Amino acid sequence: MIMTVTKKQLVFVLFCLLLYPALLAKDISRDAIAEKLLSEDAKIRQEGKTALFSIAQKDLSGLEKYLNYKGSWIVRHDAVLALTTIPGTESSKLLLKTIFQDTDSTIVSIASHGLKGREKDVTLDELRKLLEMDNQSAIRAALRIVEKIPVDESILVPLSRALENKRWGIGVRADATLAVSKAEGIKTDIKIEIILNAMKKECENPTPEPNTPNKGRCTSLTDQMRSSYRAVILRMGRPTVPYLKERLKKEKGEFRKNIIITLGYLGDPNVYAEILKIATTDKNAWSRADAIETLGEIGNKDAIPLLKEALKDPFSIECGDVLAPPGYEEWNIRYPIRGAAFSSLVKLGVKVVSQRPRGTYKVIE
């Protein structure tokens, strides 16, 4: 009549074998391509990637499932890589959506990098959101966009934060500073204000040195950061002088010193006296070197005796990551103040020759 229990058990086992592919799925939301991308076998993973690229080329909406895949970052990683290869506004928008929604920093970084060359696909609202991201790659993408599309003052607050954010690399902050100077649609006085405010904050609250500073660097992080802010003002050139002078009236301390040095580099003769003071008394040897260097730009020949004296300044530093071969180690020692004095003296028309060992100079009277 009805099959016996034993026979049914056999049928059951056979049925189970038929179900085998379905049982492979541990996570209920895994699908065949995700399975391949998560395989331990590199060949199968490659098959999964190829399938994903094929989906991306045919139908971006089909790729979204993988961009949103919750089960594993690896699937989203491969999906966003596929997305970056697809040109067009639709894929740019999907990249932006990924940047704003994904919480994995690797995915956000790859998607942000994928925006390169797509700057014109980004709206001002999206740019603002990018600048507010807590991810350096997104910030760098935003900075590229700032330089490529017309912006307005609504981006100033997030852009200012990028300049000042001590969690970012100092190079990223330098890029942010440059982006401010290049931003179309923002007035020059506002640009200078942003950069000077960032410089002021850096002077008041210097970027801390790491526990083990890198000897490849010759200056402190805060000195580098200040010189990066200054560099952008110098690139903006002499139109910045009136703004700097106005600001100089109300500022004191380290920040004031930095404005003076900036004006010195711009050749402003009015700061000569204060430059001399920095050149001779400042406790920061790199500031003294900067001041000495600006004397050549200011062009006041009264400084020549001081500069000749500076050719013998004892300040030396062994740093950098390009090193002379054994037997020439003295080449690795730098005398920044002597070098700056040499440069300024030459600018002032004094004949000076450099001799070996490195850092030895002789004035030809």
Add this chain to the structure above:
Amino acid sequence: MPANDDDDNDNGIPDKDEVGQVNGEDDLVAISLSILPVLNSGEGEVELKVLWGPATKVWKYPDKRELIIPSNDPCHSSDCERWPPNQLPPTLYVEGLYANIIGTQGLDLSYVLNQTGHLHTDFVMVTVFKLEITEPDENPVTDNNFTFNAAIPGVCNVTGRGTIGVLAMDPNLQWSISGISGSTLTSEPPDRKGPDITFTYTTLPSSWVGWKNLYLTHPAVSCMDYQLVEIFFSRDETNNPGGTNPNWYYYWSQTSASTGNHHYDVSKPNHLGYYSWGDTHFHICPLACGNNDMTGHDGIDTFAEICLHEKAHMDYFLSTWGTWANYWSKQPTEDKDEGVGDGLKDSEEPGMGYDPTKIGTPTNQYRKDNDFEDYATKAEFNWTEGSSDYADWANPGHRSNK
């Protein structure tokens, strides 16, 4: 039969929790019902009853249309359904809901003949199982990450726990995992059976493949579960086959993060890297596995960026000056910045945006102190952060926390 907790219609809901039709459903088990000889209506009643618990449902169709048991018929209890004998459906479909840890449950088909009151029954035993690796389960997300320790040779224990959902069957669970070339693989227990397993890899391989699948099977069901596990090396140890350099340098050098011909130099612990004028290689130093102050990146990204930085120095020097001896002789006339030179040829500096009279041009974006450093630092920014995370098997590293 398996518990029906997959998602055949791909809507994010386990099929067992679905109400109504499930497109693509393929997990229900057909049962054939018949009475021989064929009887007429009025000659009694046939009843199908689920015994010993609610681990199953019975449906009229294989895609979960028309629920038969539990029944809504108010005339009898919900765990059964009744038909006149000539209306007995020839096939019904049983759905396993969840594994029953005590084992089986029954489906009882009874027929009561009106005239005699005689009872005929047939009975089938059903075991709903759920073969499952319960640990690691990626909750937290890093619980499937395992790391070789600092021992020499290094040891990595991969532990797993599983069940088939029926306690009495768990001792026969069978585990497997594939080997790592260059490592020996042992297990505890040695026969790899039972609910708990520890696989031990001993000795780090010469090239890293961190992906491994941990498989769980059971001889009674011929089905399988698996879990991806990820195997890492201890970043700062030196127990790689090279033997002297840290693991991060040894293995990252095999990834896309590595560019150029480089050597490791432990003697400069306060450097990220350096280039010696005239060499055809550059050096990577201990700080290169940590933070890069310039880009704000760390780990494998720093390593990649320092490779690019030092390679930029090397490529420029070799293509412009060739040898140290050549540079040494030409520096006084061709690289005169501040009288001592910065490594960049004076005639090329204006085109590169640098002042040939100064070691460090005041308008440099990254390194005011040195033009050659500014030039090499620009190369660091050609690196795409995160682009080698996929291949970063260091712990700590960029995928060890995922």
